[in-house]
Amino acid sequence: MSAKVTAVCAAGVVITAVAGCGDEGTSGGGDGADPGLSLVTGVYPLEWLAAQVGGDRVEVRNLTEPGVDPHSLELSPREIGRVSEAEVAFYITGLQPAIDDAVAQEGAENALDVAGLVDLLPAGGEDDYGHDHGEEDPHMWLDPSRMSEAADGLAEHLAEVDPEHADEYRANAEASIEELTEIDGEYAATLEDCESRDIVANHAAFGYLAEDYDLNQISVSGIDPESEPSPARMAEVADLVEEHDITTVFTETLAPPETAETIAEETGAKTAVLDPLEGITEESPGDDYPSVMRANLDELGSALRCS
Ligand SMILES: [Zn+2]
Structure with missing residues (x-):
C-alpha cells in the first residue's frame, strides 16, 4: 500500500469504511475500516508496543483473544492467511508455535521477529534452584530495557x-522509550534494597525481570503455563518457600490459582498477583502495559520487603 492510499483510507475511516483499503483480514474492529499499515501479533505486550510506535498509522490486530493464554494459540487457515497478508507480522520466536509455523509456511517477507531485535535469555537460565529447558525464553517484555530496544527496531522496520512516515514512527518510539526508561528506573530503585530476592511464580515468565533486577525466580511450571506441575515439583517449591522465608506465592491472571494456593496453604505464605502481562482482562491489575508493570512492582516491593 502506498503512503498516499494510506492517508486516503485513514481519512475515509471517519466517514465510513472504504472498500478496497487494505484486506479484510486486518480490520481489528471487524468492519473493513483500515486506517493504515496492517500489523498482526500474537501477544498483548507486542500489541501495546505496536500501537505506541505505529500510532494512528498502524492497524494492530492481536490474534490471541483477550483472556486466552497466548502460549496455546491455535490459528485457523484464515488466520494463517492473515499472518502473511499483514504488512507486518510482529512476533517472538518460541512463544507461539502456531505463529512460528505460519511465518515459516507463508514465507517470512513481512515478518519482524523480536528475537532479531533483542538478545533472548536461555529458558530457565535464571532459576538457581534447577529448572532447565534448553530453549530461549520468549518473555522479554517483562524487561523494560529490552522493550525499548524492540521499540527502536519496530520503528526502523x-x-x-512506510518511509513517508518514518519520522513519526521514530518520534513515537522515542516517547515509548521515555516511559519504559522511567519504569526501569522505578524497578531499579524499589528493588535495590529488599529482605528477600526470591519470587515464586506459577510459570517461568519472570526470567528477564529476575536477571535485570537481581532476583531469583522459582517457578512451579516451566515456560509454558499449561504444563501440569508434578507433585514432586510442588513439594520442592514448598520446601524452598519454607527454607527461604518466602512470604508470598504469586498467581497470574490467565492461569488457575489452585497450585499457588495449595503451596501457600501448606507453607503459611500468602498469595498475590504478579501479572506476566500475557493479556489484559478484568482481572488484570491495570489496563495497559505501564499500569500493570507498576502494579507488579508494588506487589514485588511488599512481597520482598523492600525498603
Ligand atoms: Zn508465558
Missing part, C-alpha cells in the same frame, strides 16, 4: 515499510 515501519520506517522501511
Whole structure:
C-alpha cells in the first residue's frame, strides 16, 4: 500500500469504511475500516508496543483473544492467511508455535521477529534452584530495557515499510522509550534494597525481570503455563518457600490459582498477583502495559520487603 492510499483510507475511516483499503483480514474492529499499515501479533505486550510506535498509522490486530493464554494459540487457515497478508507480522520466536509455523509456511517477507531485535535469555537460565529447558525464553517484555530496544527496531522496520512516515514512527518510539526508561528506573530503585530476592511464580515468565533486577525466580511450571506441575515439583517449591522465608506465592491472571494456593496453604505464605502481562482482562491489575508493570512492582516491593 502506498503512503498516499494510506492517508486516503485513514481519512475515509471517519466517514465510513472504504472498500478496497487494505484486506479484510486486518480490520481489528471487524468492519473493513483500515486506517493504515496492517500489523498482526500474537501477544498483548507486542500489541501495546505496536500501537505506541505505529500510532494512528498502524492497524494492530492481536490474534490471541483477550483472556486466552497466548502460549496455546491455535490459528485457523484464515488466520494463517492473515499472518502473511499483514504488512507486518510482529512476533517472538518460541512463544507461539502456531505463529512460528505460519511465518515459516507463508514465507517470512513481512515478518519482524523480536528475537532479531533483542538478545533472548536461555529458558530457565535464571532459576538457581534447577529448572532447565534448553530453549530461549520468549518473555522479554517483562524487561523494560529490552522493550525499548524492540521499540527502536519496530520503528526502523515501519520506517522501511512506510518511509513517508518514518519520522513519526521514530518520534513515537522515542516517547515509548521515555516511559519504559522511567519504569526501569522505578524497578531499579524499589528493588535495590529488599529482605528477600526470591519470587515464586506459577510459570517461568519472570526470567528477564529476575536477571535485570537481581532476583531469583522459582517457578512451579516451566515456560509454558499449561504444563501440569508434578507433585514432586510442588513439594520442592514448598520446601524452598519454607527454607527461604518466602512470604508470598504469586498467581497470574490467565492461569488457575489452585497450585499457588495449595503451596501457600501448606507453607503459611500468602498469595498475590504478579501479572506476566500475557493479556489484559478484568482481572488484570491495570489496563495497559505501564499500569500493570507498576502494579507488579508494588506487589514485588511488599512481597520482598523492600525498603
Ligand atoms: Zn508465558
